Amino acid sequence: MYDIIIIGAGVSGAAAARELSRYEADICVLEKEEDVCCGTSKANSAIVHAGYDAETGSLKAQMNVRGNELMGPLARELDIPFKRTGSLVLCLNEEDMPRLQALYDRGVANGVKDMRILPREEVLRMEPNVTDSVCAALYAPTAGIICPFELNIALAENACVNGVEFRFNTAVEDIVRLDEGYEIRTDNGTFTARCVVNAAGVYADRIHNMVSRNKIHITARRGDYCLLDKDAGRHVGMTIFALPGKNGKGILVTPTIHGNLLIGPTAVDVLDKEAVNTTADGLRQVAEKAQLSVKNIPMKQVITSFAGLRAHEDGDDFIIKEADDAAGFIDCAGIESPGLTSCPAIGERVAQILCDKMGLKKKEHFTAYRKGIVHPAQLDLDERNALIRENPAYGSIVCRCEMITEGEIIDAIRRPLGAKSLDGVKRRTRAGMGRCQSGFCSPTVMNILARECGKSIYDITKSGGGSRIVAGTNKDTL
């Protein structure tokens, strides 16, 4: 019997796992996909929000502001890139000024630091590509950008190094209450645990409702995005929001931490919790609405589009607590935006709840620091050459667009919870993430994966399951 089973290896589950790995406990994370960061965590705006959006007093507001504070130190501990670039919320009509002011006031009440309302001229000086019709903007310097994959992967890796077990391709089918703890039935074996953390993203309602009579309901709210080439990455220097409406924060325009330009998302409620398909209408809306905030967006430079699902709970707030009628079952549900920003705080809160409940003792040896994949491009010449002498694989470029070496790809595969698929390699190294979208490098990455994992090339997948890439050999059906 495990002390704690965490369901879901997205940012919430991974953050909870990492925080809990500070304590003496047998912990296991169950993930239905083949890798961490495969659901909501992989497809979002990659923004660290300042914290003025959520209703004052809501859990979202609390977690957002706390998460924002924790993100800096966490990024340093886990060796992941994070930049406080700031954000602007644009007001395009004089009559909307009270709403902008209300946002500012809410930010102050939520504890957001250093915000200012900027007049038109200052906004345009700061961001010359903002639409000329801007009349003022709320500037929040504490907002930032981060790589959601690296954050999620680093949290999980660090948890793993500190003793947390991860089981992939393991989807929870049912949970049965025992005298003490829970029996968790999956499509890959049955497990028992004293306590359970439900971090199942859009499925958190199903998991919750397996053990509790007080039902919750999560709507998958789809958002389409377009990602633009790095040539367009400097079109804006910080995240540009429109004034929020009732269905979320609207369409934003933001640089990404790796230098691309990201625009989106739309907000469409969908019944299918796997419906991550983009739609023609959605992509059109993204392009149209983004141009209301920022002018001259070079839409010809779109390199890919994708859709993500937000886990929207009917109560419109995060649910992070022990279920009222299921002792030891801790929900981490309704984690939509600002979930990515909040994850360090969510992990902290989940760990606190379980620590108090189970009387967990701190470990003597907890490794807080994790070393990320070495990116030779960030080294100076001598360091880089020393690395290549030591391991020539660092001298061989596999992904030409992002200049990723074979050494980085091998590291991504061999490290704890390493990559098993093309997408796994892509999210860890960025190989295939550039302007050719893996056209050149995918055959090479497939061969490296097959060699490193001791697999046949036919078993190499894009993202696990049935996502095989090659079907056979030439003429085999003739």
Place this chain on the structure above:
Amino acid sequence: MREYDIVIIGGGPAGLAAAVSARENGIESILILERDDRLGGILNQCIHNGFGLHTFQEELTGPEYADRYIRQAKQLEIEYKLNTMVMDIRPDRTVTAMNKTDGVFTIRAGAVILAMGCRERARGALNIPGYRPAGIFSAGTAQRLVNIEGYMPGREVVILGSGDIGLIMARRMTLEGAHVKAVAELMPYSGGLKRNIVQCLDDYGIPLKLSHTVVDIKGRERVEGVTLAEVDQNSKPIPGTEEDYPCDTLLLSVGLIPENELSRGMGAVMDPATSGPKVNESLETSIDGVFACGNVLHVHDLVDHVSKEAAAAGRNAAAYVKGSRTVKNGGGKAILLTAASGVRYTVPSTVRPEQMEDSLTVRFRVDNVYRGRCISVYFDQERVSRRKRPVMAPGEMEEIVLTKEQILGCPELETIRITVEDE
């Protein structure tokens, strides 16, 4: 720091022909830097025949065509480094490259010839909606998998894009056992050669659906089907024309883009119409001593033209190194070459009469299918030539030849205009 008279970036057809020509024009110290593990570039995976009719008067496959140049380069003992990625080129022609054995190293080049080729446009450029499962390949990736690695990307295939690569891949996949269900083309005409439409599609009963595009991709893990729809004159899908094609593979052959990361990085002035650098009559970019040829300059449809263009770049780079040129980059009188009505671009975009060879081939593309029109050349306001062309299409590169004599005869000449005109 090592020094070479000429450093050539890329060992494909352009790089090889440039190297051979530079050596034949008296340059001893030449280095080709190639990122792949063999010379020949994209030709290695173009195993169909039809290459070399102009250059060798015979029909060769891509690897055979490449081999002719590789053998010449080896006979001429031209130095090359394989598996070597060029990371950066400075405007002073310091080239930084990397490989497994040398690590990161820099070379000073007397002249640089850019010959990096091109890459394929990806799905994102078309914003095709739907899921993002396995089974979506660019035609070139599929070509590499089948022709070099021997793997079938899938069994039931739909191809978007009827340029020559899309057509060729329809036949290749068929001959290796796949079932190609349709080739869809957004435009009302195919960008490919007639011969390829007949011999790659008609021969195998593969339907070509003109004015059609992919409007949905189905399948969460692997492609399970695509939806094609007809498009209107503005390339917008027409509601109600959707047709589902169950398949496990979608190949995208939706255009090529010159690969100019290095050129842009060094600050070369680019031409938005070609996505390649702007060049003068010597195929020299805006940066002194840096030349460009082949698909990095503008996308070609015949490798024979690439070889010819690259040979010119090699000659000009050799002249530059030997100091035998009379005018400097940016110096001397420059006549503007402009693409007027019906013409998308010209290469080169300027001509300096003092520096031009006896004749200069100007290559260009038209912007639409034209039947029974003329290509006219204007020297300022005066029409100096007019050639009837029964048919012209954007997929087939056109050329005109200007002579030095002709240009020197017009000392006041400022602009040369190339245009498509009615008879």
Place this chain on the structure above:
Amino acid sequence: METKNLTCINCPMGCSITVELDKDKIISVTGNTCKRGEDYARKEVTDPTRIVTTTVRVTGGRSAVVPVKTRQDIPKEKIFDCVRELKNVQVKAPIRIGDVIAADIAQTGVDVVAAGSVEECAAAAGSIEE
């Protein structure tokens, strides 16, 4: 009487050519705008042939397959017989351009030859430059 419609492949014009046949005898060729079109149509209707390019498995080489082609064009209806026969052919590296891979393919009297070279695996290992 039988009519066959063809698209001429000689130039971008792509003339639609109609050939009238009486059994195997050509009665008329219309729709072409030049002599090349007529020649093409006559050949295509009576004796259509193609050069076939494809791949053959390689053992011990740097590539898994080698490109091959029929040395001359073969009857169009033999294309699939040709590739099916090549399905079971395996060649050992090294392979040089022009090497005969399969003689008299599908009883056409035409040989299939290597259209690319493949070096041996061992020779390739370790050395980057030749």
